[in-house]
Amino acid sequence: MSEKTEVKNKKLKDIFSKDLFKGEVKFMEPMKNHTSLRIGGPADVFVVPQDLPSLMNIKKNLKNRRIPFFPIGGGTNILVKDGGIEGMVISSKFFRRIEIFSKNEAYVNLNVESGTPLQRLVNFSKEQGYSGVEGLTGIPGTVGGAICGNAGAFGYEIKDVLIAVEIIGDKGKTEKVKAEKIDFGYRNSSISSEQLISSAEIRLRRDTRERVSAKTDDFLKIKRERQPLWEPSAGCVFKNPPGTSAGKLIEEAGCKGMRTGDVEVSNIHTNFFINIGNAKASDFITLMETVAQKVEEISGIVLVPEIKIVGRDEVQN
Ligand SMILES: Cc1cc2nc3c(=O)[nH]c(=O)nc-3n(C[C@H](O)[C@H](O)[C@H](O)COP(=O)(O)OP(=O)(O)OC[C@H]3O[C@@H](n4cnc5c(N)ncnc54)[C@H](O)[C@@H]3O)c2cc1C
Known part of the structure; x- marks a missing residue:
């Protein structure tokens, strides 16, 4: 490792001192270990914070020290170049809680942490008989990544069940952003690479387990027939142009x-x-x-x- 890289890594190491950080830290970590394509050079630093205070502290320090960062979920929609990623890659792997925080006869509101695998949410909805994410079955990655790219299939998009996101701002504080304040398009959103989603409020419709299960299973069957889900890829490489695929x-x-x-x-x-x-x-x-x-x-x-x-x-x- 060159002298310059060592100095840079020392500057980054400071952030993890003084009991301010709980989690995993790796230096020069190959990104191919964290992407579904199994491609990608090293991240200068790869961190997996274990709790919200650690995540907030990192975010604050990065801004103060002008260190670039890149949030990663499941790494299923990215191609990381061979030179890797400068600065810090922040994984949301440990943020995977789903909580029901309110419900009425028609709806249930969930708080879902950003690193929750999207398929955990789909399976939870299926088991409980909550409707709204059936068409997202089989899409790998996390809820945070899905929101960022407005993941969707079979006419379903995650934006349609999203009420709000919690974002960690530059000062390391959480702020709630309502879904109507975010622009969602076809496989994109106005969430910038500076914003780190920590959790999301999602509203699903109450339905029967049988109906939600049947729909989800039908979609998954079609997806399995049409896509090589078992091979290392990042899903669709190009967007579908209007009117064709x-x-x-x-x-x-x-x-x-x-x-x-x-x-x-x-x-x-x-x-x-x-x-x-x-x-x-x-x-x-x-x-x-x-x-x-x-x-x-x-x-x-x-x-x-x-x-x-x-x-x-x-x-x-
Ligand atoms: C086999 C296969 C099938 C697929 N099928 C579909 C499909 O049917 N429909 C579809 O839409 N997509 C599909 N995809 C693509 C991909 O799975 C989705 O886009 C998925 O939602 C990406 O989530 P992720 O957590 O892996 O995001 P990542 O690839 O980790 O990140 C994607 C973007 O989101 C950002 N991001 C991730 N987490 C956060 C966070 N917490 N805060 C802020 N930004 C964040 C990243 O910085 C990056 O810019 C498929 C992929 C594969 C491999």
Whole structure:
């Protein structure tokens, strides 16, 4: 490790002293260990805070010291470049509580921590007979990541059940932001990379267990038939252009099975690119560019990425 990197890491290490932090800290942690694609260079620091005070303290210190940070949920919608991530990656893995805080005859209001796996919420709703997230079945990752990208499928989107989010601001204090103050679009939201979601208030409709279960199971069956859920991917690489699907355009452009290094356009769902071995982010990006170019040549349509490409090209010393 170079002298400069050591100095930088020492500056970051300070934040974890004085009993202000409970949780895990790793330096130069390979991000490929934390992404569904199994791709990504090292994060300068990777932290997994165990409680809210630790998270709030980190957030405050990062702003004061002008250290960049990147919140990560399940890492299922990101491509981390080979040079890794500068500053601190903050994982919400330990924040996974679901609590009912009010209900009436029609609705139930839940407080869901940001690191809760989305599928835990879907299964909880299924077991309790709460309706509203059936179409989100099979989507990996966390509730925080789903809100950030307005995850959805089968006509369902997480924004439709969201009442408010709790965000940790620059001063390390929590603030509540109502859902109507957030702009949600197709696989995006106005939540900026400076904002760290700690929890969300979600409202579901009371229904019967049988009905919610049947719908959820039907959607999951379709998803399993259409998508290679068991292979290392980040889901859909490109957004669907209005009126058509990116997968169809990619197939029509003759890109099915196309390969760069260890990245391959899936034969099952052409908008999924799979890491078939030891893929590099640079290969993934090259394949994205090649596929987008072919699609544009054949259809005249410019594909826009759905996955978020983050990080630096080279490790900085
Ligand atoms: C097999 C497969 C199938 C998929 N199917 C679908 C699908 O049907 N529909 C769909 O919409 N998506 C789908 N996806 C994509 C992905 O699973 C979703 O976008 C998911 O909601 C991302 O959640 P995550 O926790 O993994 O987010 P991450 O990938 O960890 O992060 C995504 C973004 O959210 C931000 N973020 C994460 N947590 C927080 C937080 N607590 N506070 C602030 N920002 C945060 C990150 O900084 C990043 O910018 C699929 C992916 C895979 C691998």
